[in-house]
Amino acid sequence: MLPTPDTSHVPYTLVYEPAEDSFLLLDTLSSPSEVSFLSSHFSPFPATTTTISSPRSQPQGAPLVLEVGSGSGVVTAFLTANAGRLFGHAAVLTLSTDVNVFACSATAKTTTRACAGEGERQRSSGTTDGDGNETENDAGPGAYLASLRADLATPFLPGSVDVLVFNPPYVPTPSVPRRMEQRGGPPPRGGGGGGGGGEKKPGYEEEIYLLELSYAGGDKGMEVTDRLLDSLPEVLSPRGCAYVLMCAQNKPQQVRERIRRWDAGRDDSNNAGNNGARWMAETVGSSGKKAGWEKLEIVRIWREFGKVGDK
């Protein structure tokens, strides 16, 4: 069991508190099958190889990991602090987005703290781990690049994300809340939405709004998830994969079948579609019904390339 990052500093009236769904993501991403998938799919670039093709057409080397809707930051912190154990090497870049600026600050803090703690553990345990065969460099934390305030993955360069993780607002509701400034609130200040920071003390109305953002999924609970799924062919690198959490009411089986029918040949992301690529979607983690939670599952979505023999 890898340690769960500490989120005791997070203001839970403004930011979603880690819960059953967050912990299912941590358990799934650190399960033996996913560790095996991640470490074989994103193995480090061999240091002896000197030929480098354009990284934009076929990324290699360090995987870029993006958590969308990071909330408290518990998942981003977990992925970053444990990068060495999950990917088999510490050459992992992580980023996070959230529309809630309080969540952006919380994620940055949770991740920085978790990595500092992990670095500390690495140093005190010397250059090998318990098995005595991993070097300090391999087991250490990855590099957390930025906490961004954004809608889903919209500011990312097409074809750039290698691992996308999303714990969406998945509860069916009559509608998804509209942005505060789009429903008659004060307009954003300065050239284009002011800064990312600017944490004024929020009123009660804003607290309700931020809470709704974290769970209200609209029709079938899928309005936000569908927008994210639609963006995957563009934003994922050819080798990229996504982990998306769904609840039973989202009808995950139908979603998986729909993804498998996507045409990998339509992707404009460079040369991904031309060698027998097809879209895959499998459930790689699930929780049973317990204590008021309905069944949750984590679906992994990725492209499989026919002949190349990628796992």
Add this chain to the structure above:
Amino acid sequence: MKILTLNFLTCAVKACKSSAASYPLHPQEVELAKDEMEYNPQAMLNFLLRLDWAALRMTATELGFATLPEEMPTAEDLQQDELKMRQLHELLLETHVVSGKLVCGNCGHEYGIKEGIANFLLPSHLV
């Protein structure tokens, strides 16, 4: 926001994605700070292999850092040049943007950065 971040970002406006002018975004009026981070040569090499060198060169120049060579050094060169590697480590992973803005070269939209967090939410007329 670490400098390396800029290598993976573009304008959030959908119509800008296909325009070469939208990448990389141009940092303006930025305040920078430095946080030390452990230097890991093997990881650093993998980070370098992951990035777009031409875009990094542009970003570094615009931020006022010494101009990087036109061609990305080969992995072999880098492994023999620890000084160069450490300089890149400092620029890409230790230097971060505290405040300022990022400007799209295509549509001119400005994304503000405050307290290290860039805001990519678009006003409703651009969504």
